[in-house]
Amino acid sequence: MWKKAYLESRILSADPIELIQILYEHAILTVGEARASLAVGDIAARSKAISRTIEILAELEGSLNHEAGGSISRNLGELYQYMRMRLTTANVKKEDAPLAEVESLLNTLAEAWNAIRPGASAAPAAEEEAAAAGQWSREFAREPEIESAAHNWSA
Numbered sequence: 521m522w523k524k525a526y527l528e529s530r531i532l533s534a535d536p537i538e539l540i541q542i543l544y545e546h547a548i549l550t551v552g553e554a555r556a557s558l559a560v561g562d563i564a565a566r567s568k569a570i571s572r573t574i575e576i577l578a579e580l581e582g583s584l585n586h587e588a589g590g591s592i593s594r595n596l597g598e599l600y601q602y603m604r605m606r607l608t609t610a611n612v613k614k615e616d617a618p619l620a621e622v623e624s625l626l627n628t629l630a631e632a633w634n635a636i637r638p639g640a641s642a643a644p645a646a647e648e649e650a651a652a653a654g655q656w657s658r659e660f661a662r663e664p665e666i667e668s669a670a671h672n673w674s675a
Contacts, residue, residue: 537636540580544630547576551623554607558616570611573622574604599625 554569581600584593603622610618 537633540583541630541633543576543580544626544633547573547580548623548626548630550576551607551619551626554610555616555619555623558610558614558619566614567611570607570619574607577604577607599629 550569550573554566554573557563557566557569577600581597584597586593586597589596603625606618606622609615610622
């Protein structure tokens with residue numbers, strides 16, 4: 521219960537970049553859960569964790585503003601689609617390799633987002649992408665009850 525309250529508080533006080541970071545953190549956690557469930561043969565837990573990760577990637581893709589983000593936004597969108605495809609493959613074929621690949625990609629992207637901080641000397645394209653993500657993240661922060669009810673990936 522305290523984890524949910526902490527997460528809700530963190531979301532409500534987060535800036536757009538931190539909201540994206542939170543999504544990456546949860547995507548990485550859920551891929552880890554899927555890998556652990558696969559290892560012990562828990563089909564239901566594996567499928568649930570993969571579904572939650574796919575939902576997070578869909579949220580990340582939906583937050584992209586291709587006009588403001590340009591090629592970075594388009595490339596991220598394609599990468600999110602690729603990761604969702606790999607997660608589906610992992611679930612259907614019961615394979616760890618696609619999960620490990622997605623986990624590695626998510627870790628790399630999370631590291632990049634963690635390097636972006638407001639006021640830091642971030643590249644203009646990264647700042648545009650963060651602003652593009654901000655449109656979605658403001659909605660996410662404003663209505664946490666609706667989001668958490670609609671998505672299983674909230675803590």
